[in-house]
Amino acid sequence: MRAWLTALSAIVTRENLRFVRQRGRFLAALVRPLVWLIVFAAGFRAALGLSIIPPYQTYITYEVYILPGLCGMIQLFNGMQSSLSLVYDQEMGSMRLLLTSPLPRWWLLFSKLLAGVIVSILQVAVFLGIAALTGITVPAVGYIAVLPALLLSGLMLGALGLLISSTVRQLENFAGVMNFVIFPMFFLSSALYPLWKMAESSPLLRDICALNPFTHAVELIRFALYGELHLTALAWVCASFVLFMLAALWGYDPARAMLRSKG
Amino acid sequence: MxxxxxxxxxxxxxxxxxxxxxxxxxxxxxxxxxxxxxxxxxxxxxxxxxxxxxxxxxxxxxxxxxxxxxxxxxxxxLGVVFQQPTLDLDMTVRQNLRYFAGLHGLSGRSAVLAIDAALTQLGMAERADEQVRALNGGHRRRMEIARALIHGPxxxxxxxxxxxxxxxxxxxxxxxxxxxxxxxxxxxxxxxxxxxxxxxxxxxxxxxxxxxxxxxxxxxxxxxxxxxxxxxxxxxxxxxxx
Missing domain, CATH: 3.40.50.300 (P-loop containing nucleotide triphosphate hydrolases)
Structure with a gap:
């Protein structure tokens, strides 16, 4: 067991070292949600009327509503960024080094996943700090209660990234991931508008949003920020994580690995 | 045998x-x-x-x-040196080796001793704290061989x-x-x-x-x-x- 934890620590340390070096990645991860929070939310505040919906007790501003969705956005982008880095690692060969370690492959991939999630939680923490400085706050307990929610949602989105990296073998194909995964997941969710609002324009789109695991990640984070547990969202996020992780492990099975790359 | x-x-x-x-x-x-x-x-x-x-x-x-x-x-x-370089160029030689030692369950003093021994064996001890990016191709390969020996294959x-x-x-x-x-x-x-x-x-x-x-x-x-x-x-x- 000690060897397992040593490997986990080595992988987390490496990811953090890489993250600290990539200041551009850190800034981009922060600027993106801040632009949404400060510019987009200001523009849409008047256009979108929100009723009182759980977990909120009163009418809220649009900035307050989208705060959890933007936390989810950071994790979504980070999950895909990790996926990109896995594809890069495969092309550069360092994935081989990881996979030839004498530890179970699922543990190595889980460690890699967890390392990325820790980075995403750091990004969310800084984002919430900046949001608080601009006056967008949540109850104090929420800043602690959100940590396990961020861990779970990060693992689920990271596992999705891992699954994608097991199917996308070249960096050039990664733009497709942006178009076909990140944007639909983000816009077809409750990150920017509540589902009842979506139902007003299209019940079908509302149903699609309700099936989107990212919606449940956002709701898990939203309720956790107010010290509450959303059990349905928790179940969805956990089930999606297990599903994505099992599929990713299947994708990285040595009996299947590299088949596509060699034709 | x-x-x-x-x-x-x-x-x-x-x-x-x-x-x-x-x-x-x-x-x-x-x-x-x-x-x-x-x-x-x-x-x-x-x-x-x-x-x-x-x-x-x-x-x-x-x-x-x-x-x-x-x-x-x-x-x-098994110790393995792949055809394709598998080094993290922006990390130092020692950081790369420490990462590998961790993947093989080596930590603390045992990792330090194994890393030092492998670097000395390959004549790379004085370059331990240099960034891999600064090494020439020959030294990078030596480093990869040193890395492959850390866990005593x-x-x-x-x-x-x-x-x-x-x-x-x-x-x-x-x-x-x-x-x-x-x-x-x-x-x-x-x-x-x-x-x-x-x-x-x-x-x-x-x-x-x-x-x-x-x-x-x-x-x-x-x-x-x-x-x-x-x-x-x-x-x-x-x-x-x-």
Missing amino acids: TRLEISQVSYSYGSRKALDGVSFSVEAGRFCALLGPNGAGKSTLFALLTRLLATAEGHIGVAGFDIAKAPRAALAR EILLLDEPTVGLDAASRQAITDHVHLLAQSGLAVLWATHLVDEIRPDDQIVVLHRGKVLRNGSAPDLAGGEGLAKAFLTMTAEDREVLA
Whole structure:
């Protein structure tokens, strides 16, 4: 067991070292949600009327509503960024080094996943700090209660990234991931508008949003920020994580690995 | 004592057969050159030996462990230098080695001692705190060999480790790995360059996924020299190209 934890620590340390070096990645991860929070939310505040919906007790501003969705956005982008880095690692060969370690492959991939999630939680923490400085706050307990929610949602989105990296073998194909995964997941969710609002324009789109695991990640984070547990969202996020992780492990099975790359 | 045993191993990429009934073994203290032209199946065999690929056809034994049944025990006894560099260029030499030591469950003082010993053995101790990006190709390769030795493997696999190096670096690395074999390691060295082979090395000639010959350098060379014998054995490719 000690060897397992040593490997986990080595992988987390490496990811953090890489993250600290990539200041551009850190800034981009922060600027993106801040632009949404400060510019987009200001523009849409008047256009979108929100009723009182759980977990909120009163009418809220649009900035307050989208705060959890933007936390989810950071994790979504980070999950895909990790996926990109896995594809890069495969092309550069360092994935081989990881996979030839004498530890179970699922543990190595889980460690890699967890390392990325820790980075995403750091990004969310800084984002919430900046949001608080601009006056967008949540109850104090929420800043602690959100940590396990961020861990779970990060693992689920990271596992999705891992699954994608097991199917996308070249960096050039990664733009497709942006178009076909990140944007639909983000816009077809409750990150920017509540589902009842979506139902007003299209019940079908509302149903699609309700099936989107990212919606449940956002709701898990939203309720956790107010010290509450959303059990349905928790179940969805956990089930999606297990599903994505099992599929990713299947994708990285040595009996299947590299088949596509060699034709 | 047999350290690496490969028996009737086959592997296909879809309908294309990359390896076809490959069998040979490497003893402790032997330098075995896996000699073959590009596309012979060397990298596929290395992927199977390191369990990046798996096959149901044939048997691979690493230090007595079946890689299909006990992959972790087998991988713990393998040191690997991949053809493609697998270094993190923006980390220092020591950070790279510490990461690898961690992947093999080594931490704390035991990791520090193993890293220092491997760096000293490869003459890289004074470069431990340099960024890998600052090292030349020869030193990067040395570092990768040092890294492959950290966990005390019984078998060292090197997949065309001298590709892209200048003549002096090639010579130095080839000499050093021969010394490692003399110290008791079983070495499997994939190459297509006959000048990296010494007279007392074992040679396995792999061509189109099959073992054409398995013997010592003088046996294979006959009277015509190793380079010419190798070219003759693998001549059909050039005839096709011509």
